[in-house]
Amino acid sequence: MQKGIQMSSYICEKCGSIENTALGGYWKNLRDKKPVMCSECNFGNWHGEFPKEHWSKYGVKQLLEWEKRNDGSMINATEYFHRKGLV
Numbered sequence: 001m002q003k004g005i006q007m008s009s010y011i012c013e014k015c016g017s018i019e020n021t022a023l024g025g026y027w028k029n030l031r032d033k034k035p036v037m038c039s040e041c042n043f044g045n046w047h048g049e050f051p052k053e054h055w056s057k058y059g060v061k062q063l064l065e066w067e068k069r070n071d072g073s074m075i076n077a078t079e080y081f082h083r084k085g086l087v
């Protein structure tokens with residue numbers, strides 16, 4: 001498996017924190033056809049592998065730039081901000 005795919009970052013649809021696909025329950029959410037959420041929203045606890053940060057710490061522009069790199073830095077910023085009416 002490609003590292004970039006396994007270790008992608010995404011924004012939690014519920015609380016807006018930046019989470020990792022390997023830790024947050026991302027694939028389970030997709031499988032269940034639910035909004036993608038972070039470990040805390042999915043399982044009740046933040047995993048503690050890295051600090052929980054809200055997307056607004058980086059801002060819309062930065063996150064969209066990361067997504068454009070297509071390297072897994074960010075995978076759902078466009079979708080998330082569209083849904084929130086921010087882009």
Ligand SMILES: [Zn+2]
Nearest residue numbers: 012015038041
């Ligand atoms: Zn969350």
